[in-house]
Amino acid sequence: xxxxxxxxxxxxxxxxxxxxxxxxxxxxxxxxxxxxxxxxxxxxxxxxxxxxxxxxxxxxxxxxxxxxxxxxxxxxxxxxxxxxxxxxxxxxxxxxxxxxxxxxxxxxxxxxxxxxxxxxxxxxxxxxxxxxxxxxxxxxxxxxxxxxxxxxxxxxxxxxxxxxxxxxxxxxxxxxxxxxxxxxxxxxxxx
Numbered sequence: 001x002x003x004x005x006x007x008x009x010x011x012x013x014x015x016x017x018x019x020x021x022x023x024x025x026x027x028x029x030x031x032x033x034x035x036x037x038x039x040x041x042x043x044x045x046x047x048x049x050x051x052x053x054x055x056x057x058x059x060x061x062x063x064x065x066x067x068x069x070x071x072x073x074x075x076x077x078x079x080x081x082x083x084x085x086x087x088x089x090x091x092x093x094x095x096x097x098x099x100x101x102x103x104x105x106x107x108x109x110x111x112x113x114x115x116x117x118x119x120x121x122x123x124x125x126x127x128x129x130x131x132x133x134x135x136x137x138x139x140x141x142x143x144x145x146x147x148x149x150x151x152x153x154x155x156x157x158x159x160x161x162x163x164x165x166x167x168x169x170x171x172x173x174x175x176x177x178x179x180x181x182x183x184x185x186x187x188x189x190x191x
Contacts, residue, residue: 001049003031009051011063022069029055036063037088050095052083058097060112076116078108087136087143089157094121096157098145100130107131107145109157122160126153135176135185144185146173152187 003009007028010019024031033052050060056079059072078086079099086097095110105123112119127147135144142163143155150169155162168187175188 001034001036003034003051005030007031007053009034011049021063021067023049023061023072024051024059025069029053029057032083033085035086035088048088050086050088052078052086052097052099054082056080056083056099056101058083058086058095058110060095074112074116076110076119078110079106081130084130084132085134087134089136090138096134096136096143098127098131098134100127100148104128106147107134107143107153107155109160124153124155124162126162126165127151132172132174133176135178137178137182137185139182144176144178146176146187148172150189 001011006026008026009023011021013020032054035050037048047063048060049063052058056077058078059075061070061072078097079101081100083097083099086095089096093113097108104125106127107124109121110119111121129148131145131147133146141158143157145153150167150171152166152168154164169189171190173187174190177186
């Protein structure tokens with residue numbers, strides 16, 4: 001799956017030089033992040049990919065469609081300025097997003113099975129200048145987010161509360177990685 005500054009999103013197969021699917025054409029907002037969900041497989045109708053963009057939207061497609069230019073089955077504006085990252089939570093019906101919103105609700109939980117008007121489960125007010133990255137720790141049911149000012153927030157998604165916050169860097173957090181046993185996480189910054 002490839003995403004570009006021009007907003008286009010294309011899917012390729014390793015052995016084929018031509019694209020299989022064009023999910024988005026050029027001319028859309030720049031792609032900020034994209035993932036496949038981990039709960040599906042090619043034969044399953046639950047195999048999905050999501051794309052976040054610079055205008056605050058998150059769009060999700062079913063991957064195994066036969067159309068060469070499919071429409072997303074879900075597309076909604078998660079943040080008023082930008083959606084910088086997202087994570088599929090447990091089943092892919094719950095999604096967490098990070099970004100920047102005018103009201104500082106910069107990390108949010110969404111239910112994709114209800115109407116877009118009612119899909120916001122919870123919004124965390126955090127990261128004064130926006131959240132840049134997000135990592136989900138499924139074993140502990142935690143979200144870890146990094147922000148533009150170098151802060152890290154850790155959220156308990158079961159209790160829907162902030163557990164811990166600290167400044168890890170002097171500049172924006174650009175990357176988060178979690179080890180498979182969920183004992184450690186690593187942060188990378190713009191500096």
